[in-house]
Amino acid sequence: MDTHAVFSLSLSNLPFPKFRVIRHHNKHASSSYSSSSYIHHSRSKHSVVNLNRVSSFTTPKALLSLKEICEGHVPNHVLRRMEDVGYVMPTDVQTQALPSLFSGRDCIIHAQTGSGKTLTYLLLIFSIINTTKSSVQALVLVPTRELGIQVTKVARMLASKPSGVEEDQKSCTIMALLDGGTLKRHKSWLKAEPPTIVIATVASLSQMLERQFFMLQSVRVLVVDEVDFIFNSSKQTSSLRKLLNSYSSCNNRQTVFASASIPQHRRFVHDCVQQKWTKSDVVHIHVSPVEPMPSRLCHRFIICDTKRKLETLLSLIQSDAPESGIIFVGEQSEKSKKAGNSPSTSLVSDFLKASYQGSLDIFLLEDDMNFNSRAASLLEVRKGGGYLLVATDIAARGVDLPEMSHIYNFDLPRTATDYLHRAGRTCRKPFSDMKCSVTTIIVPEERFVLQKYENELMFNCEELIP
Numbered sequence: 001m002d003t004h005a006v007f008s009l010s011l012s013n014l015p016f017p018k019f020r021v022i023r024h025h026n027k028h029a030s031s032s033y034s035s036s037s038y039i040h041h042s043r044s045k046h047s048v049v050n051l052n053r054v055s056s057f058t059t060p061k062a063l064l065s066l067k068e069i070c071e072g073h074v075p076n077h078v079l080r081r082m083e084d085v086g087y088v089m090p091t092d093v094q095t096q097a098l099p100s101l102f103s104g105r106d107c108i109i110h111a112q113t114g115s116g117k118t119l120t121y122l123l124l125i126f127s128i129i130n131t132t133k134s135s136v137q138a139l140v141l142v143p144t145r146e147l148g149i150q151v152t153k154v155a156r157m158l159a160s161k162p163s164g165v166e167e168d169q170k171s172c173t174i175m176a177l178l179d180g181g182t183l184k185r186h187k188s189w190l191k192a193e194p195p196t197i198v199i200a201t202v203a204s205l206s207q208m209l210e211r212q213f214f215m216l217q218s219v220r221v222l223v224v225d226e227v228d229f230i231f232n233s234s235k236q237t238s239s240l241r242k243l244l245n246s247y248s249s250c251n252n253r254q255t256v257f258a259s260a261s262i263p264q265h266r267r268f269v270h271d272c273v274q275q276k277w278t279k280s281d282v283v284h285i286h287v288s289p290v291e292p293m294p295s296r297l298c299h300r301f302i303i304c305d306t307k308r309k310l311e312t313l314l315s316l317i318q319s320d321a322p323e324s325g326i327i328f329v330g331e332q333s334e335k336s337k338k339a340g341n342s343p344s345t346s347l348v349s350d351f352l353k354a355s356y357q358g359s360l361d362i363f364l365l366e367d368d369m370n371f372n373s374r375a376a377s378l379l380e381v382r383k384g385g386g387y388l389l390v391a392t393d394i395a396a397r398g399v400d401l402p403e404m405s406h407i408y409n410f411d412l413p414r415t416a417t418d419y420l421h422r423a424g425r426t427c428r429k430p431f432s433d434m435k436c437s438v439t440t441i442i443v444p445e446e447r448f449v450l451q452k453y454e455n456e457l458m459f460n461c462e463e464l465i466p
């Protein structure tokens with residue numbers, strides 16, 4: 001490992017320990033980002049599929065506005081709403097994916113965190129649905145309730161008629177069918193008047209389908225957001241396969257998969273075709289393939305003993321003075337739960353509440369909290385104002401908090417993919433040049449694991465030393 005530069009970080013006006021930065025240049029960054037597989041099967045002689053791939057290595061300047069790209073496909077009132085809320089120029093993924101989506105092709109949208117994939121697939125949905133028909137026409141599958149609430153909010157915002165637009169026929173209705181919701185109420189709604197768009201978690205949707213309260217025959221577009229996560233989740237993968245094959249056929253719908261991470265993407269494209277999850281001319285839209293994470297994100301790490309991790313975290317926060325930050329903490333093991341130990345999230349949160357003296361509020365978000373408490377924490381952080389959110393990986397996928405400036409990995413993520421998504425909770429303003437950072441606290445033995453992530457994800461991590 002080469003140490004090329006040692007210099008001081010400008011923290012001169014802060015009373016906390018200054019950290020020096022040691023810059024390590026990662027000579028071994030490889031371009032194959034692969035860490036997991038979607039389907040375990042031996043490759044047959046016939047397994048070669050036509051890989052339809054669109055990728056960009058540079059960032060082309062958008063020549064057309066979002067409205068110009070969407071005109072003739074998306075209803076005018078949606079386009080007006082889109083511009084009213086500030087979506088004027090397209091992001092790279094929108095420039096590249098929307099033409100293929102509007103042409104009716106199945107797509108795998110593979111683009112950085114915070115690059116605007118949600119708006120991309122929602123614009124497709126608004127281009128397809130027909131509100132005069134009383135049936136569920138679009139379905140978006142998400143891995144968590146939190147992401148479902150967020151996507152529903154954006155969809156409802158786009159669907160709402162801007163002032164001055166006449167309320168013509170029927171407007172688009174959007175149902176959130178999410179874990180922790182009241183299925184009884186949804187059942188009555190589905191019976192009385194089917195919504196146009198359903199945004200669902202896999203478990204809640206499957207329950208509805210199994211009880212035949214709901215059919216997928218009328219669905220014209222199916223989106224699976226965070227597709228690699230759902231396929232890798234032991235609880236969700238078999239239900240997802242059923243949804244893709246048994247409850248509807250890829251020939252009768254347009255299928256869209258989205259994620260910032262599609263490990264082993266060639267194999268995934270192959271599986272999509274072989275398993276008939278998509279049609280055979282599915283297109284893989286891979287934006288910035290050699291830069292899987294936003295370039296304005298600064299990566300840092302600090303080595304310390306396990307016993308000093310809490311103090312190190314506190315020193316980092318005090319010296320960084322973040323606008324807002326997320327502190328990612330590992331999930332508690334079953335063994336630790338059985339032994340009656342407190343989860344690390346509570347330990348970190350209690351420690352910060354007792355020791356941190358800045359102006360940021362401290363909130364907690366973890367899997368073991370009930371849905372109401374989880375919603376309350378997210379509601380608080382969305383109110384704006386500075387905060388520190390102590391969270392497990394439940395906050396790592398899809399959650400959009402645009403003001404987020406700092407990410408701290410109190411515990412090392414389990415995989416490179418987890419690192420990418422945690423880091424991606426910052427740098428979420430597409431056209432901003434705000435500098436953001438992700439800092440990982442490691443014990444000496446973990447250095448080689450972080451180095452492995454650097455190689456896989458092709459980034460350089462700077463070492464901070466007190």
Ligand SMILES: Nc1ncnc2c1ncn2[C@@H]1O[C@H](COP(=O)(O)OP(=O)(O)OP(=O)(O)O)[C@@H](O)[C@H]1O
Pocket residue numbers: 066086087088089090091094111112113114115116117118119259260397398399400402424428429430431
């Ligand atoms: N064309 C646009 N102009 C301005 N802002 C945009 C545009 N498109 C999306 N955004 C904003 O960018 C942010 C990130 O978008 P989004 O949540 O869709 O990211 P994503 O690609 O789904 O990320 P992740 O992979 O982390 O889920 C959001 O705050 C969204 O409002």
